Amino acid sequence: MSDAADSARAEQLRSGLVDALVTDGVITSREVETAFRTVPRHMFAPEASLEEAYAQDRLVTKRDEHGITISSVSAPQIQAMMLEQAELGPGMRVLEIGSGGYNAALMAELVGPGGVVTTIDIDPDVIDRARRFLKEAGYPHVNVVLADGEQGCAEHAPFDRIMVTAGAWDIPPAWVDQLTEGGSITVPLRMRGLTRSITFTRVGDHLESRSARVCGFVAMQGAGRHRERLLLLRGKEIGLRFDDGWPADPDLLNGAFEAGDARVWSGVTVGRREPFDTLQLWLATALDGFCLLSVDKDLDSGLVRPVNRIAAPAVVEGAGFAYLTVRGVDETSVEFGAHAFGPDAVRLAETMAEQVGVWDRVHRTGPGPRFAVYPAHIPVGRLPDGLVITKRHVHVTVSWPAAQPSAAGQRVPAPPTE
Ligand SMILES: C[S@@+](CC[C@H](N)C(=O)[O-])C[C@H]1O[C@@H](n2cnc3c(N)ncnc32)[C@H](O)[C@@H]1O
Incomplete structure (x- = not known):
């Protein structure tokens, strides 16, 4: 196929993918839709066919010696879901932990020319690829840094948004320290073996959840690694x-x-x-x-x-x-x-x-669980009611606001308080 035919085919497939994500209600905002229509996903996994690149599936880019996936371009529906949760806006400074390039390019579209995107990864191969692909796809201004996400990225902090794209078990202090007041972290957090992509807003010394969605991710490596x-x-x-x-x-x-x-x-x-x-x-x-x-x-x-x-x-x-x-x-x-x-x-x-x-x-019909994150030095007795899961750096609390009875005696979800 000629380059022109390839590029027309890529555009057609991209358009079909985005239409499906909009129809399925995964993409809900015009901004995220525009970013997905703009960024050429296939340029971030050149080893995949165009059909594979625009399927609703992840693209595995690296496996360990046991065949376990350690790096991938995440499935587009997960990326769209997390970007909708994170609510990136023009001019923001954002950090992505766990790179590949494609999601960083989507973020660069969302923050626009006045914003700054930094993407970091612990794996030098991933960083080399991300740097090359971002340049080739027209995003040379994204900062690409080789680092363990456990320390965040002090060099480019503070951040209005941090998006973690590897499965985390804990919330290290650097993430909270490098967040602006009112800033938020979107992170696939594992609690009792169950992973939810949660957007937490910083409120003083702790974080409070704004939304939570089911997801699965490759496990965090480095200092934050925690095995079941x-x-x-x-x-x-x-x-x-x-x-x-x-x-x-x-x-x-x-x-x-x-x-x-x-x-x-x-x-x-x-x-x-x-x-x-x-x-x-x-x-x-x-x-x-x-x-x-x-x-x-x-x-x-x-x-x-x-x-x-x-x-x-x-x-x-x-x-x-x-x-x-x-x-x-x-x-x-x-x-x-x-x-x-x-x-x-x-x-x-x-x-x-x-x-x-x-x-x-x-x-069942209630608003669902609320999550909060407090530094581990805070005594458990001062935490909100509910389950307390104590990690290395933080306590994660899981509380369950009940559904409120309606006038007819049926349960209806309590209105969100945030
Ligand atoms: C699912 S991939 C990231 C996908 C990417 N955001 C994209 O554009 O689709 C997860 C990445 O997290 C990286 N990773 C794992 N542990 C890390 C850590 N401690 N610090 C930084 N990156 C880490 C892996 O090397 C892997 O490349």
Whole structure:
């Protein structure tokens, strides 16, 4: 294909992608739409075909020695979602942690000629590529810096916006210190194994969430790296993944399967295609010993039937555990239940099923959880009510404003307070 034909084809594919993101409600602002229509995504992954470059999928650009993705051009729908969350405006100074070039170019379009974009990455290969592609695509003014995101980028601070595009477990002090008062950080933050892209606004010494969306990202490397711990049961058939917290005596669980099991159905149903991400977070908030259960698809004996095979909410207590399961109700809906193993299986399953009921009655139609981030030196007693997850640098609090009853007695979401 000639260069002219290639470029016409790229424009056509780009236009189709943006139309789809607008139709799906992922792009909601004219500014983000214009940026996506302007920046040539294919120039940031020249090894991909044009069709791949404009698909709603990430473009893997680097893997580690085990084949695990460590760098990519993120999926366009995730980039659009996060840019909408971040609300970049003309003249802003912004920092992107985790580079590649394409998202930095979108940010450069959004802040315009009066703004400044700095993009940093821990990997020299990624930085070389980003620098080259940004120049070739017409964004030579973006600052491209090789650095560990843990320290932010003091050289170009302060920032009105920080956008983190690697999965973070913690919020290091540099990010807050390098933020202007009223500035915001958009970060895929992992809490109890569940990642949400959260936009936090700086309010004095702490951060308060403005919006949260489900997402997944390659893990942060460098000083901020934090690995989940995996407990394998029945050989390698069942895995329990702990983000924080680890059973006092994990060996006790080996006897759980012989001790008996129990299933308790909650009476709470959900559409087969309906998201239930707030239920996962609610169970993570309400149940001690929370973890995520997975089943190896090649070794699956059918003993456990989790709500999904990759990461089902679960809880470990002593010599037993319970996880979230479902059974079909009809063509379109399923009912949640809890399935437990161990000497106290009935009580464990009842407790989890009861919390599914609490979610359904109190939080399902509510405004969803609010998150806040406080420096770790603040005593837990001074933090807002709710779950406190203590990380290396900060406490993350997860609180659940309840839905407010309407005049007719139905629950309606409480109005946003920010
Ligand atoms: C999903 S990619 C970034 C995608 C990119 N923003 C884009 O334009 O689509 C995640 C990147 O984060 C980088 N990364 C991981 N840990 C980091 C750290 N501690 N500091 C800076 N970059 C990091 C990886 O090297 C990888 O290139």
